[in-house]
Amino acid sequence: MDKKIYDKKTEVFKALANPVRLEIIDLLLDGEKCVCEITEKLRCEQPRISKSLIKLKKAGLIKDRKDGLNVYYSISICCMGEFLSCLNKML
Amino acid sequence: MDKKIYDKKTEVFKALANPVRLEIIDLLLDGEKCVCEITEKLRCEQPRISKSLIKLKKAGLIKDRKDGLNVYYSISICCMGEFLSCLNKML
């Protein structure tokens, strides 16, 4: 397998390797949310949430959609939920 | 969900967030291998492979078995293969 592919997969796992970003993923598994909603639910500073979302998006795990002032994020990788629930069982 | 659980999941993803460790996982998905075999196939220094294996083991992703001088490692989480092949399709 190619080095570039491993680098890309590494980027995916790096994006997931953070508690706040994992909480965001869990929130989004429940459906599309705007940044303000995520910020409020996680009780976290907005810039931090914004940076987290951008990292997840760059890795290809979530996608965004703009509507006026708001930006809505949602999961863009089908197997995310399955893998996380497998992990949950394992832990 | 609990903070401790997020920390544990973070540890899992951190363990996966490295190209060499991902290559090791791919090798092990093909079946149990000893350290020397992994070292040889990845053309990497032995201490680095050893450290990588220990990190994956601590995260709960692989397990080991000793036999004489050799230590054999194998995957210990069932959904690893599925998730990685989903990622492969996605990339």
Place this chain on the structure above:
DNA sequence: AAACTATATTCTCTTTTTGGAATATTGTCA
């Protein structure tokens, strides 16, 4: 256009991770 709201970006400092080199440990066999 001005004020406001939601989101993104930049900067700086601290902490964590990385990879390489050297060395230690443990089991085997003569």
Place this chain on the structure above:
DNA sequence: TGACAATATTCCAAAAAGAGAATATAGTTT
């Protein structure tokens, strides 16, 4: 026991990731 082979550990410098504060951007409303 001594030499050897396989694996693990430690130490260190460099690179990357982290948090927090301040600020910028862009769309909306008046």
